[in-house]
Amino acid sequence: MKDxxxxxxxKKYFKTPAGLLHAVDDINLRIxxxxxxxxxxxxxxxxxxxxRTMIRLIDSTEGKVFFxxxxxxxxxxxxxxxxxxxxxxxxxxxxxSINPRMSVSQIIAEPMKVCKTEANKKARDDKVKExxxxxxxxxxxxxxxxxxLDGGRRQRIGVARALALDPRFVVCDEPVSALDVSIQAQILxxxxxxxxxxxxxxxxxxxDLSVVKHIxxxxxxxxxxxxxxxxxxxxxxxxxxxxxTRALLSAIPIPELRREKRAEVIRGEVKSxxxxxxxxxFAPRCPHAKPECVGEKINEVQITPTHKVACVxxx
Amino acid sequence: MKNEKLLEIxxxxxxxxxxxxxxxxxNDLSLSLDRGRTLGLVGETGAGKxxxxxxxxxxLPERIGEISKGEIIFDGMDIxxxxxxxxxxxxxxxxxxxxxxxxxSLNPVYTIxxxxxxxxxxxxxxxxxxxxxxxxxxxxxxxxxxxxxxxDYPHQFSGGMKQRVVIAMALACEPKLLLADEPTTxxxxxxxxxxLKLMNELKERLQTAMILVxxxxxIVAEICDDVAVMYAGSIIEKGRIEDxxxxxxxxxxxxxxxxxxxxxxxxxxxxxxxxxxxxDPADLPKGCTFNPRCPHRxxxxxxxxxxxxMIGEExxxxxxxxxxxxxxxx
Ligand SMILES: Nc1ncnc2c1ncn2[C@@H]1O[C@H](COP(=O)(O)OP(=O)(O)OP(=O)(O)O)[C@@H](O)[C@H]1O
Ligand SMILES: Nc1ncnc2c1ncn2[C@@H]1O[C@H](COP(=O)(O)OP(=O)(O)OP(=O)(O)O)[C@@H](O)[C@H]1O
Ligand SMILES: [Mg+2]
Ligand SMILES: [Mg+2]
Numbered sequence: 001m002k003d004x005x006x007x008x009x010x011k012k013y014f015k016t017p018a019g020l021l022h023a024v025d026d027i028n029l030r031i032x033x034x035x036x037x038x039x040x041x042x043x044x045x046x047x048x049x050x051x052r053t054m055i056r057l058i059d060s061t062e063g064k065v066f067f068x069x070x071x072x073x074x075x076x077x078x079x080x081x082x083x084x085x086x087x088x089x090x091x092x093x094x095x096x097s098i099n100p101r102m103s104v105s106q107i108i109a110e111p112m113k114v115c116k117t118e119a120n121k122k123a124r125d126d127k128v129k130e131x132x133x134x135x136x137x138x139x140x141x142x143x144x145x146x147x148x149l150d151g152g153r154r155q156r157i158g159v160a161r162a163l164a165l166d167p168r169f170v171v172c173d174e175p176v177s178a179l180d181v182s183i184q185a186q187i188l189x190x191x192x193x194x195x196x197x198x199x200x201x202x203x204x205x206x207x208d209l210s211v212v213k214h215i216x217x218x219x220x221x222x223x224x225x226x227x228x229x230x231x232x233x234x235x236x237x238x239x240x241x242x243x244x245t246r247a248l249l250s251a252i253p254i255p256e257l258r259r260e261k262r263a264e265v266i267r268g269e270v271k272s273x274x275x276x277x278x279x280x281x282f283a284p285r286c287p288h289a290k291p292e293c294v295g296e297k298i299n300e301v302q303i304t305p306t307h308k309v310a311c312v313x314x315x
Numbered sequence: 316m317k318n319e320k321l322l323e324i325x326x327x328x329x330x331x332x333x334x335x336x337x338x339x340x341x342n343d344l345s346l347s348l349d350r351g352r353t354l355g356l357v358g359e360t361g362a363g364k365x366x367x368x369x370x371x372x373x374x375l376p377e378r379i380g381e382i383s384k385g386e387i388i389f390d391g392m393d394i395x396x397x398x399x400x401x402x403x404x405x406x407x408x409x410x411x412x413x414x415x416x417x418x419x420s421l422n423p424v425y426t427i428x429x430x431x432x433x434x435x436x437x438x439x440x441x442x443x444x445x446x447x448x449x450x451x452x453x454x455x456x457x458x459x460x461x462x463x464x465x466x467d468y469p470h471q472f473s474g475g476m477k478q479r480v481v482i483a484m485a486l487a488c489e490p491k492l493l494l495a496d497e498p499t500t501x502x503x504x505x506x507x508x509x510x511l512k513l514m515n516e517l518k519e520r521l522q523t524a525m526i527l528v529x530x531x532x533x534i535v536a537e538i539c540d541d542v543a544v545m546y547a548g549s550i551i552e553k554g555r556i557e558d559x560x561x562x563x564x565x566x567x568x569x570x571x572x573x574x575x576x577x578x579x580x581x582x583x584x585x586x587x588x589x590x591x592x593x594x595d596p597a598d599l600p601k602g603c604t605f606n607p608r609c610p611h612r613x614x615x616x617x618x619x620x621x622x623x624x625m626i627g628e629e630x631x632x633x634x635x636x637x638x639x640x641x642x643x644x645x
Contacts, residue, residue, distance in 0.1 A: 180360050
């Protein structure tokens with residue numbers, strides 16, 4: 001299968017008063033057309049930053065992103081505009097990412113206006129109605145303002161706006177985290193239906209491990225800016241290798257009674273991503289930490305063609 | 316454990332009188348909670364979970380919010396007849412709340428030690444500064460934070476640590492009742508697991524009763540003793556945790572809630588969410604409020620409010636489906 005989008009050694013560092021903050025550090029990932037890559041990891045591990053860098057909402061510090069075989073950093077203005085149309089993002093916070101002074105229809109029409117994808121106002125209006133229908137927003141909300149809607153409907157605006165330009169790749173940044181399970185299920189079904197009909201590729205960011213399993217073809221686990229394990233979804237859940245991945249999976253609350261007692265929860269706090277010392281960033285919390293874990297960069301080990309892990313246990 | 320009633324809410328109605336509408340947020344809600352027990356309060360956005368908690372504390376927004384009917388008995392006291400002064404003495408001391416957006420309940424300009432100390436000082440449990448200082452350190456220790464960090468400001472902590480500070484604040488006076496409104500929603504699973512473990516330990520140690528508001532049924536399974544499912548301001552099903560998770564008979568809404576969660580073990584391509592949305596509380600449907608979304612709707616559901624049917628000793632379902640025959644089963 002052809003990769004729609006892939007990265008090579010992608011890095012994003014932020015300058016902070018305390019030093020360089022390694023938000024995204026040397027990420028190699030690939031997403032085939034029509035597939036979903038799930039990205040999971042703790043709060044602050046760099047998921048949103050990775051998503052934003054992938055679609056050039058922010059520039060990378062180092063490394064490359066290829067879309068349809070082309071390096072997106074080399075795009076001129078015209079190419080970038082075309083890329084913007086193809087690569088969209090559903091933002092983490094449905095509240096702050098939409099302009100409260102615009103009506104629902106204006107919000108959805110905005111990207112079409114900017115990219116001039118529809119011939120005239122009439123065509124735009126028709127398209128807005130069509131999309132509202134697709135995402136399950138009743139037309140009576142056409143002139144409503146975001147604050148009049150509940151979280152689920154507001155998130156649908158976010159989905160609608162991202163889809164207005166018929167993109168091929170969408171970064172979905174925690175699109176359902178703020179929603180109830182039943183609305184969450186509606187949005188997940190919607191995203192999966194759209195993927196099927198439009199052959200969309202998603203990068204699906206979340207910290208909900210049940211949701212990510214449901215929607216992803218493959219999954220990348222991040223820890224403090226780095227990819228520590230990546231595998232096809234079933235493989236990852238059946239055979240998690242990295243101690244952090246194992247801790248994550250065993251910490252999922254399952255809606256069932258009388259399960260075997262869960263394994264000991266990992267203790268300790270995430271270390272600072274500012275000027276991290278070389279070595280495994282999870283080592284301070286890892287039950288299997290060894291002297292080799294610190295001092296040198298941990299290399300990725302390819303376990304099967306579709307499963308790699310960065311941990312000295314598998315050297 | 317003393318099996319003694321700590322909280323009893325009877326036929327509570329709460330509403331918001333806004334400029335345009337009257338929002339009927341809590342409608343005919345009854346529940347009771349024994350000492351040392353944890354009740355999970357689940358339901359979709361807008362079901363009235365937060366409003367219920369705020370009513371118990373009498374913290375509904377001034378002028379707009381109003382408890383229009385009902386009774387709240389806490390520890391033998393009739394909460395709704397207390398004066399504001401008496402109420403202030405109870406808040407934070409006998410009943411504490413972890414608010415839905417916990418991170419905003421910390422003041423960025425004070426150290427976390429000062430903020431925990433403030434609660435203690437206010438309720439006058441610890442008189443001298445040294446005693447307060449000791450208690451602050453004890454609380455930090457209890458939630459697994461190094462006591463040296465009491466002099467740090469909120470922004471110096473990660474999300475999970477801030478959450479624990481908020482919990483420490485809520486528990487500092489050893490409340491008899493803790494209202495925890497989505498206490499772990501902002502956290503990721505490893506930190507969430509730490510916090511839940513902590514709350515479980517505290518429950519055992521301090522015999523704190525707790526109402527845990529959440530929409531994560533996994534969390535409910537993990538730490539609750541009883542569950543109440545809320546829909547459009549009423550409790551439509553309640554029971555012991557076994558009744559809700561393993562019982563054979565449920566309200567159609569509860570069935571829908573469970574079908575909406577992606578299952579880690581069974582692979583399904585499509586989830587089966589409940590169609591439609593929670594009704595507008597300013598314009599509630601007649602009869603059963605769930606009827607427009609219900610796959611089992613009957614004629615009677617459109618006109619008559621369903622009765623509360625006891626399915627088991629403590630298992631209640633508010634639904635016409637089960638009212639038809641003796642003994643409650645359809
Ligand atoms: N503009 C910025 N300037 C400086 N630091 C930043 C900036 N944006 C993000 N960061 C830092 O980069 C790191 C990664 O942040 P990011 O928002 O990508 O995390 P995340 O994985 O999306 O977290 P969450 O799950 O909480 O959304 C964090 O330590 C954050 O504080
Ligand atoms: N200050 C207010 N003024 C008017 N309406 C309000 C106010 N606060 C809440 N409401 C409405 O009352 C209803 C119940 O709200 P409540 O916050 O209790 O729900 P909830 O179950 O806590 O939802 P969530 O899961 O989103 O926190 C909702 O329809 C809400 O819009
Ligand atoms: Mg993020
Ligand atoms: Mg609430």
